Amino acid sequence: MPTLTLDGAGVTVPTVGGDRVVLAPTTLTLTEHRIGVVGANGSGKSTLARLLNGLVTPSVGRVLVDGVDVARRGAEVRRRVGFSFTDPAAQLVMPTCVEDVELSLRRHERDGARRRERALAVLARYGLADHAHDSVHSLSGGQKQLLALAGVLASEPAVLVADEPTTLLDLANTRRVGDLLLGLDQQLVLVTHDLDLARRCDRVLVVADGAVIVDGPPDEAVERYVRSALP
Amino acid sequence: MSSLLLLGVHQPGHTVLHRLPVGVKMTALAAYSLTVVLVRSATWSWGFLALALAAALLGRVRLRTLARAARSVLVVALVVAALQGWLYGLPKAVETFVDLLALALAAVVLTATTAVNAILDAIVRWLGPLRRVGANPERVALTFSLALQALPGTLALALETRDAARARGLGRHPRAFLTPFVIRVVARAHETGDALQARGLGD
Numbered sequence: 457m458p459t460l461t462l463d464g465a466g467v468t469v470p471t472v473g474g475d476r477v478v479l480a481p482t483t484l485t486l487t488e489h490r491i492g493v494v495g496a497n498g499s500g501k502s503t504l505a506r507l508l509n510g511l512v513t514p515s516v517g518r519v520l521v522d523g524v525d526v527a528r529r530g531a532e533v534r535r536r537v538g539f540s541f542t543d544p545a546a547q548l549v550m551p552t553c554v555e556d557v558e559l560s561l562r563r564h565e566r567d568g569a570r571r572r573e574r575a576l577a578v579l580a581r582y583g584l585a586d587h588a589h590d591s592v593h594s595l596s597g598g599q600k601q602l603l604a605l606a607g608v609l610a611s612e613p614a615v616l617v618a619d620e621p622t623t624l625l626d627l628a629n630t631r632r633v634g635d636l637l638l639g640l641d642q643q644l645v646l647v648t649h650d651l652d653l654a655r656r657c658d659r660v661l662v663v664a665d666g667a668v669i670v671d672g673p674p675d676e677a678v679e680r681y682v683r684s685a686l687p
Numbered sequence: 688m689s690s691l692l693l694l695g696v697h698q699p700g701h702t703v704l705h706r707l708p709v710g711v712k713m714t715a716l717a718a719y720s721l722t723v724v725l726v727r728s729a730t731w732s733w734g735f736l737a738l739a740l741a742a743a744l745l746g747r748v749r750l751r752t753l754a755r756a757a758r759s760v761l762v763v764a765l766v767v768a769a770l771q772g773w774l775y776g777l778p779k780a781v782e783t784f785v786d787l788l789a790l791a792l793a794a795v796v797l798t799a800t801t802a803v804n805a806i807l808d809a810i811v812r813w814l815g816p817l818r819r820v821g822a823n824p825e826r827v828a829l830t831f832s833l834a835l836q837a838l839p840g841t842l843a844l845a846l847e848t849r850d851a852a853r854a855r856g857l858g859r860h861p862r863a864f865l866t867p868f869v870i871r872v873v874a875r876a877h878e879t880g881d882a883l884q885a886r887g888l889g890d
Contacts, residue, residue, distance in 0.1 A: 546878035
């Protein structure tokens, strides 16, 4: 598995009253297959996730993916680290499903016909073959999230960072997307409020008030999170 | 879901129009559009509309798609035509209305018979020589495709914002709609930017 390293990485944002710490300087090395990140809304877990793909650059410290500095060589890191957002609608930028997946493949396949073939194969892999030529706006919430994931996974990143991918989904789709994510060969960093999904990871980080307060085995970390969140 | 959200959707096929090179189709559309705008004759307008419909027939564009395109431009066309009618008389109003309808249908024929990625490939090819002066053809092509997709995406936000205003009992007050709509459009633009960056498409 790839090695994700946070070396004293922290994020502050300027506010009217002075700088606000969104994530305190954090040092972590993540090598497990599936890493869960749980925490309350606004705790800093999405910021931590975004650091790994270079969507947010650290104000202090460094973030490394297999030794490559995210801030210095962002493009190289993004080829290795895919990112999936909570709201799939923001990620789907092409009119039809197959065209959206093709967009992800543009860097990897120059030939239009072969790119189309690969995109259709990706859609079939994620159960969306019948919707290949449908408008992305005509899909259900679960299908949109699957398509967004298919778009990210089409380029075969070594790591997938998923920021609350099931928050907007119903029970059946949560199960479907969760099973898909946890069954991936890629390393997965899963930010989630779904504690059942977090328990199925290999390691869980609990983030609170901009700091990682628990880092350990899933059952123990989730238990401590529940106790701290529901006093 | 509004049927307008389906505008710009490619319909796969093997008709002559599907097989024509993107460059030919785009040049033809540009020439057609210029002619429609420059030729000032109500009689010719009906001819232009007939030409757009013939192209749609040739490309086997679904009637439903054409009806959607017509409906989407109808209100604007009626308002503009009414203004023209008020200023210059009925023949000018009819000409303006038919011209706008013809242009919308011709544009739909292009998007229905051409995959967006094929348009992207063509733009990247055409702008290739500009790399020497520092231009990034992939980025320009992506901007173009985002513009194509912006209409249905923005429309979806408008419908959601309208429903949210209704749900809160705010009715049709413009401020209850416009302020949150503009904020949501800007927020969505930021999210889309993040998503494109995350997919490495801006690199």
